[in-house]
Amino acid sequence: MKINLTFFIILYLSSAVAIAFPQNNTKPGGIAIIAVAPSTSSKPFVSYHKKPVALVKGRTNWLAIIGISLKTKTGAEHITIRDKRGKTHHKSFKVKPYKYRTQRLTIKDKNKVTPNKKSQQRIKHEFILKNKLKNTFSKKPPQLNFIRPTSGRDSGRFGLRRILNGKKRNPHSGMDIAAPSGRAVKASAAAKVIFVGNLFFTGNVIYLDHGNGLISLYAHLSKINVKKGQHVKQGKIIGKVGKTGRVTGAHLHWSVYLNGNAIDPVLFLQKHKIRKKRGK
Ligand SMILES: [Zn+2]
Numbered sequence: 001m002k003i004n005l006t007f008f009i010i011l012y013l014s015s016a017v018a019i020a021f022p023q024n025n026t027k028p029g030g031i032a033i034i035a036v037a038p039s040t041s042s043k044p045f046v047s048y049h050k051k052p053v054a055l056v057k058g059r060t061n062w063l064a065i066i067g068i069s070l071k072t073k074t075g076a077e078h079i080t081i082r083d084k085r086g087k088t089h090h091k092s093f094k095v096k097p098y099k100y101r102t103q104r105l106t107i108k109d110k111n112k113v114t115p116n117k118k119s120q121q122r123i124k125h126e127f128i129l130k131n132k133l134k135n136t137f138s139k140k141p142p143q144l145n146f147i148r149p150t151s152g153r154d155s156g157r158f159g160l161r162r163i164l165n166g167k168k169r170n171p172h173s174g175m176d177i178a179a180p181s182g183r184a185v186k187a188s189a190a191a192k193v194i195f196v197g198n199l200f201f202t203g204n205v206i207y208l209d210h211g212n213g214l215i216s217l218y219a220h221l222s223k224i225n226v227k228k229g230q231h232v233k234q235g236k237i238i239g240k241v242g243k244t245g246r247v248t249g250a251h252l253h254w255s256v257y258l259n260g261n262a263i264d265p266v267l268f269l270q271k272h273k274i275r276k277k278r279g280k
Contacts (some may be wrong), residue, residue: 020145021056022065023267027098029070029159031258032269034091035061036081045082052137053079053259054212056144065144067213068095070159070171078245082254100159100171105248111278112201112246113164119200126199133195133207134213135260143189147234149218149253150186150241152179158264173262174217174255181222181250183241187232188216188254188268196224204243206238213260219253219277220245 011051024033037044039057046064054065064079074097082088107113135226156176162169191208194215198204202219206226209215222242232238243250256265 003043007242014280021063022144022146023270025124025267026068026093026095026266027264028072028074028095029100029264030068030095031253031263032064032066032068032077032093034064034066034079034093036064036079036091036238037062042084044084046079047082048077048079048259050227051135052213054142054214056141056145056212065214065258066093067261069261070100070173074273075090081189096104098159100161102163103156103160103172104163105165107164107246108250109246110165113167115168115200122200126201129195130199131260134217134257134262135208135212135213136194136207136215137259138192138211142214143191143234144214144268146188146216146256147186148177148269149188149216149254150177150179150183152177152183152241152252154178155251156253158262158266173267174219174253175255177252179241179250179252181240181242183252184237184254185218185221185239187234187236187238188256191216191232191235193228193230193232193238196226196228198244201246203247204239204242205245206240208232211227213258216255216265217253218256219255220247220251222250235236 015142022031026032048066058065073096074095076092078090078092158175160172189210191210194209195207204221205219207217218244221239223240226238241252
């Protein structure tokens with residue numbers, strides 16, 4: 001217990017020096033970082049489309065870190081800020097236009113492109129489960145300085161409009177990293193494992209909860225090294241690259257969710273630092 005406490009004090013002091021934030025980029029599938037209250041005031045509650053959003057204490061302000069859905073239209077979006085006394089006000093941000101490219105792929109397993117009746121049933125059940133997982137909101141403040149989960153070439157960027165075997169499918173909800181089967185997959189940041197299993201499209205998959213609605217997903221794995229409920233540190237080897245689920249070959253599919261919306265994981269790798277006063 002004593003060791004744990006010392007550990008947390010050290011963590012707290014080091015995090016007080018500098019916080020790495022993801023990149024503020026208000027494209028559909030991007031992130032909006034908005035100052036919602038002075039950091040001297042008590043922690044407010046912030047919501048976007050009726051869902052709670054991640055909130056961190058910056059040097060001068062409480063900052064809301066909002067995930068913008070890929071489906072969002074260009075224009076103004078609004079957030080609601082409620083202070084400790086229950087008084088609410090709104091702030092807005094502008095979603096800028098962005099054109100994602102198209103990617104055409106050929107999948108050998110035709111049932112993964114046009115699923116049969118039995119597979120459709122399975123997909124329906126898994127859709128509900130996946131929706132629940134990506135909307136997990138735990139109170140723990142999130143670790144924001146993500147690391148790349150595995151080494152390898154970027155083989156499929158986030159947001160690509162996908163044409164599979166000539167048929168239009170959902171846009172790409174994460175980034176693909178080409179890597180051979182068996183290469184280690186690491187946790188992007190400290191987290192709690194909220195799901196491990198095999199799903200129709202993702203194959204063997206792990207969901208990590210980093211806190212405050214920040215979730216990451218690692219798909220198509222050949223091996224899973226962690227269990228549901230386990231706490232992992234950043235960089236912990238959680239599994240191995242594979243080619244399970246809907247794939248053209250071995251790679252890691254990595255998704256990042258904020259307030260239930262899949263956002264471009266690259267924004268978590270191109271971060272900028274906001275300085276905080278030491279010991280504050
Ligand atoms: Zn992918």
